[in-house]
Amino acid sequence: MPSESAKNTVPTVNRLLAALPDQDRRLIEANGDSVQLLRGTVISEPGDRLREVYFPTDSVLSLMTPPADHAGLEVRLVGNEGMIGTPLILGVEVTLLHTVVQAAGPAWRMSREQFGEALLRSDALHTLLDRYLEVLMNQGDLLVVCTRFHLVEARLARWLLMTQDRIHGDRFHVTHEGLALLLGVRRVGITKAATALQERKLIHYRRGEITVLDRMGLKAAACGCYGRAETMYDRLLGR
Structure with a gap:
């Protein structure tokens, strides 16, 4: 609890x-x-x-x-x-x-x-949360497309960026098993994707600790889904 x-x-x-x-x-x-x-x-x-x-x-x-x-x-x-x-x-x-x-x-x-x-x-709270629900519906639509059409490496890069946005830092804890569960793929797929990102010096991964080394490079590696929901959030709810 x-x-x-x-x-x-x-x-x-x-x-x-x-x-x-x-x-x-x-x-x-x-x-x-x-x-x-x-x-x-x-x-x-x-x-x-x-x-x-x-x-x-x-x-x-x-x-x-x-x-x-x-x-x-x-x-x-x-x-x-x-x-x-x-x-x-x-x-x-x-x-x-x-x-x-x-x-x-x-x-x-x-x-x-x-x-x-x-x-x-x-009324202000109700209006605000109605707009938030619209953002979530948009995110759900993007997730369907992302899961169906985009490669694991690009999806992993997007997830890492989204997590970095929310923790307001460069380092966080998550295991390969956890990432496989979150992204709905096999663990071997996560291992290959994380290794590729690390070899490009975009991230550092060791014992469940991920550090983002190059955010701009990670954005380039991510699928185009990253940023679309964020832009809609800013438009409907403000910065």
């Missing part, structure tokens, strides 16, 4: 919450608390009833769906640009996804009841 800290004002480094007018953000401050999420913590499993929402401030979470014939596939990577618990925006209380903390850090948490009350009282 998440490790709790004392209740305080909501951190404004979550981009969704920071985009709210002051009075609406104060409503969030009065109806939530800050928690420390630990890497590997499972937030929800498919079929679970959602009891809380999370707005990551300096943590990263993976949302995965487990097809019947595969261990799983990441469908969303969420950092301080987004939130966990989006079905509740539409009044749906059950999740179909497995949600796990990919990178440890703080998040702002609200109960289902607190969140529902905030949506009723804040």
Whole structure:
């Protein structure tokens, strides 16, 4: 379970919450608390009833769906640009996804009841999250194309860039097994792709620690999907 800290004002480094007018953000401050999420913590499993929402401030979470014939596939990577618990925006209380903390850090948490009350009282919050749902729909469309048509090396480069964007740093922990699960490919494919990126001096990988050495080179190696959803986010939700 998440490790709790004392209740305080909501951190404004979550981009969704920071985009709210002051009075609406104060409503969030009065109806939530800050928690420390630990890497590997499972937030929800498919079929679970959602009891809380999370707005990551300096943590990263993976949302995965487990097809019947595969261990799983990441469908969303969420950092301080987004939130966990989006079905509740539409009044749906059950999740179909497995949600796990990919990178440890703080998040702002609200109960289902607190969140529902905030949506009723804040038109600005409702409008903002409706736009966020549109961004997620666009990301989902891109994922289908990316998974079907793009090579593992390009998809891995894209994932590394997305993760770097969310952790705001150059180094993070992930194993080859974990990457294979997240990208829905065999481990040998990840090993070949990571080796190729390392040989080009774009990344350094050792014992589950990846360091991005050349971000511009990594962007050149990534498929064209990287940046499209990010551009849409900026257009709909602002920088």
